[in-house]
Amino acid sequence: MTVPDPADRGTHAVMVARKQADAPAMTSPLGVVWRAVATIWSVPKARVGVALLGFFVLLAVFAPLIAPYDPSDNGFGRSEDFSAAHWMGTTAAGQDVLSQIIHGASTSVFVGFVAGLLSTIIAVTIGLTWGYLRSITGDVINFVVNLFLVIPALPLMIVIAAYLQNGGIGMIIFVVVITGWAWGARVLRSQTQSLRSRDFVTAAVFSGDSPARIVFREILPNMTSLIVGSFFGAATAAILAEAGLEFLGLGDSTTISWGTMLFWAQNSNALLTGQWILLFAPGLCISLLATSLSLINFGVDGLSNPRLREGANR
Amino acid sequence: MSLLSVRDLSVVYEPRGGEPVPAVTGANFELQQGDFVGLVGESGSGKSTLGFALTGLSKPPARVSAGSILFDGVDIANLSLADLRVQRHGGFAMVLQSGMNALNPVRSIRDHFYDIFAAHGHVSRIDREDRAVELVGKVELPSSVLDRFSGELSGGMRQRVSIALALSLEPKLMIFDEPTTALDVLVQHAVMNTIRELQASERFTAVLISHDLGMVLEVTERVMVMHEGLIVEDNTAAAILAAPQHPYTQMLLSHYGDPRAEVVEVPGLAVRGTARAVSSDVPGREGRAAREAIVVRGVSKIYPPPRRGEKPVRAVSDVSFRLEPGASMALVGASGSGKSTIAKMITGVERPTSGTISFGDLQVDTIKRRSLKRLHTEVQMVFQDPYSALNPLHTVEYILTRPILNFSKRRGQDARRRVLELLDTVGLTPAPQFAARLPHQLSGGQRQRVVIARALACEPQVIIADEPVSMLDVSLRAGVLALLNSLRETWGVSMLYITHDLLSARLVTDQIMVLNQGAVVEEGGTASVLQNPQDDYTIRLLEAIPHPQVGR
Numbered sequence: 001m002t003v004p005d006p007a008d009r010g011t012h013a014v015m016v017a018r019k020q021a022d023a024p025a026m027t028s029p030l031g032v033v034w035r036a037v038a039t040i041w042s043v044p045k046a047r048v049g050v051a052l053l054g055f056f057v058l059l060a061v062f063a064p065l066i067a068p069y070d071p072s073d074n075g076f077g078r079s080e081d082f083s084a085a086h087w088m089g090t091t092a093a094g095q096d097v098l099s100q101i102i103h104g105a106s107t108s109v110f111v112g113f114v115a116g117l118l119s120t121i122i123a124v125t126i127g128l129t130w131g132y133l134r135s136i137t138g139d140v141i142n143f144v145v146n147l148f149l150v151i152p153a154l155p156l157m158i159v160i161a162a163y164l165q166n167g168g169i170g171m172i173i174f175v176v177v178i179t180g181w182a183w184g185a186r187v188l189r190s191q192t193q194s195l196r197s198r199d200f201v202t203a204a205v206f207s208g209d210s211p212a213r214i215v216f217r218e219i220l221p222n223m224t225s226l227i228v229g230s231f232f233g234a235a236t237a238a239i240l241a242e243a244g245l246e247f248l249g250l251g252d253s254t255t256i257s258w259g260t261m262l263f264w265a266q267n268s269n270a271l272l273t274g275q276w277i278l279l280f281a282p283g284l285c286i287s288l289l290a291t292s293l294s295l296i297n298f299g300v301d302g303l304s305n306p307r308l309r310e311g312a313n314r
Numbered sequence: 315m316s317l318l319s320v321r322d323l324s325v326v327y328e329p330r331g332g333e334p335v336p337a338v339t340g341a342n343f344e345l346q347q348g349d350f351v352g353l354v355g356e357s358g359s360g361k362s363t364l365g366f367a368l369t370g371l372s373k374p375p376a377r378v379s380a381g382s383i384l385f386d387g388v389d390i391a392n393l394s395l396a397d398l399r400v401q402r403h404g405g406f407a408m409v410l411q412s413g414m415n416a417l418n419p420v421r422s423i424r425d426h427f428y429d430i431f432a433a434h435g436h437v438s439r440i441d442r443e444d445r446a447v448e449l450v451g452k453v454e455l456p457s458s459v460l461d462r463f464s465g466e467l468s469g470g471m472r473q474r475v476s477i478a479l480a481l482s483l484e485p486k487l488m489i490f491d492e493p494t495t496a497l498d499v500l501v502q503h504a505v506m507n508t509i510r511e512l513q514a515s516e517r518f519t520a521v522l523i524s525h526d527l528g529m530v531l532e533v534t535e536r537v538m539v540m541h542e543g544l545i546v547e548d549n550t551a552a553a554i555l556a557a558p559q560h561p562y563t564q565m566l567l568s569h570y571g572d573p574r575a576e577v578v579e580v581p582g583l584a585v586r587g588t589a590r591a592v593s594s595d596v597p598g599r600e601g602r603a604a605r606e607a608i609v610v611r612g613v614s615k616i617y618p619p620p621r622r623g624e625k626p627v628r629a630v631s632d633v634s635f636r637l638e639p640g641a642s643m644a645l646v647g648a649s650g651s652g653k654s655t656i657a658k659m660i661t662g663v664e665r666p667t668s669g670t671i672s673f674g675d676l677q678v679d680t681i682k683r684r685s686l687k688r689l690h691t692e693v694q695m696v697f698q699d700p701y702s703a704l705n706p707l708h709t710v711e712y713i714l715t716r717p718i719l720n721f722s723k724r725r726g727q728d729a730r731r732r733v734l735e736l737l738d739t740v741g742l743t744p745a746p747q748f749a750a751r752l753p754h755q756l757s758g759g760q761r762q763r764v765v766i767a768r769a770l771a772c773e774p775q776v777i778i779a780d781e782p783v784s785m786l787d788v789s790l791r792a793g794v795l796a797l798l799n800s801l802r803e804t805w806g807v808s809m810l811y812i813t814h815d816l817l818s819a820r821l822v823t824d825q826i827m828v829l830n831q832g833a834v835v836e837e838g839g840t841a842s843v844l845q846n847p848q849d850d851y852t853i854r855l856l857e858a859i860p861h862p863q864v865g866r
Contacts, residue, residue, distance in 0.1 A: 198702050199697045199698075199699055199702040199703040200702060200703055200704055200705040202663070202695075202697070203695075203697060203703050203704075203765070203768065204705075204716065205663075205690075206661070206690050206694060206695055206717075206769075207690075207716040207717040207720060207721075207768065207771075207772075208687050208690055208691070208716070208717055208720030208721050208772070209716055209720060218705050218708075221705075221707045222705070222706070222707060
């Protein structure tokens, strides 16, 4: 055949440029991850987010090494002000505040990660199945999801948490997951519905693939950025919800976390005694951690949409 | 002085974090007032990039890197955005391929005109209505469209509106970027005629950008052929038709033929004369030749009304035919004629409202999900758009392995051997290299070959090809068609070829059925129907095909 081939001629300018950029990285799963990290890193906002998150993760992992004292050791003077021995002073119960802040990071990071992951898994499973099926099952799921969407999350959380009294972190994760998956499921469902009508999905049906395989091998990988975005969103919500529940005294008040610190600070009227750092430090940490995740989400947008990458300099 | 003079113009794409890619290099030409010039090239030849540069619409990452564009003596390559905007009145305008989607769906057509009049202030408030009516009149639309919204207009009407909008600034230079490509065949023809008449009466200078050399030769006086960013040929249409100089132009031109001719020949495809008999006894390879016929009897499909209070949509009405084993049949019609719906019903994707479809002992019209898999081992589909038919995240090997694992007993190395064999069959060699590629590393033609290989993977008896070449460049079409043809002849697969393109139907099929609004209006041997069309609709379809040779 004498027909020339455009790929050999290397014609389409943009296509070729993208090919060169993508070709080596796209070949292995590790390459995909590396490319994702590189994409997120190329967005300045996301870079700040990654640095912040990295800081908190390091704090959480190496808390026992970094913290000057045992956070539950109440053998120090009560409600002490800043000093060389206690940089942030001590609590009303006589614990070192800095050590509590450092150890509190591990609770928040852990809850954020686990609850975010679990609610994303539920959202993905339900959202994708719901989006792909066109039968009565879809209507049933629709009803359940709408139910979870209309119930106000905070009162529901409080009710469940009050019911499962003092269940500790496990209970908090459970409550956050139960109330947090529905929105993600809804978003993923609409994307699935739009991908479902693509030719490659029909082609997979013609290749004899089962519905489950089509959903998870053909459709799912095409919405990575949405799923990663929904994970960071869920993790942010989980961190805030955890702090909120602990602050209301609905968690186990003996665990060391930023939420319980706020709870005890409020209980001991820290503001009235002038120990503003007791409220300010955990509050700032919570908002910084949540901010870091939101900042990373800016970079995630560029993952599956190259136009957002190129348009960034306009 | 010429209206537009382009000197040594180069445009490069500078993607972030990538090597700059030249899209247009050293373009040199002049346009006089009232010229009608065609700019032809295949996808990626830089023709649209050049068009955008001429109207000052180049967007990052594209950048004019060298040369000048003198429009009425002003270099527009270096104009600021504000000066450029002023220049658009009485200057240059562009009609885009997706121009019909450029209308704001929540504003009436009248608002669109008024916005432009207000922005440039060249039409006084009292005259606006008259001017808008006059403009839509010029594109042969009734004044009532001014009250409508874009969603209420057909694709052709919307494209006419966007032409009228472009005219509202009384441009001296109009650039049409594939103005009819997204439209239906018959509508294409009508819109093209309007553009032609407008150009003749208004005497603006027009540049028609298109991939379709045949159409450009038919409507324009002068043609520039672009290839890899270079203008390789610039001559009058008659001269190009009579004696194309550049080998690329010669190649493009060789792919045009008249489906009505006695013998139709296109490079790479076997000659198909009139005398050819319908061959159902193809010497197929053992076990692969089609044994069963698809029998469609009195099939109708009625879709529920799109909106409350409207009538149900009758997509297919009372269609009967028989696709004999090993035969090739074309299903021809404009969009909306129901040809794709028929394909969906034959493959069990949709169910007919009435009538029966059978394939061997399978009753396709009432098929259960379990037997659907059995149907798909025998009836496979080649999709229209190779860019969306392959999952961008899977390698060619994965894509081809799926049907092999699902439909045959081959596993492991055996399955891989089969993948390589399939790639060989569709001409993608060296096969191991292609197997490892991802779809975005393949060209459109190569992708379509992968799609065909996937359809062949389970050794089907019937292949349904839904416009398999309509998204491909002209030069690649012949290759894919030749492949389909040879597969059919060597393996004895039956083929239902769905298309609006009568030339390709003539090239690869023996029988033809012409559909109009869901009903069969004409059927018979492809050559005899096309040479001697009886129905008015078939004649109109034939006339809509550009014939560069006709009338010269």
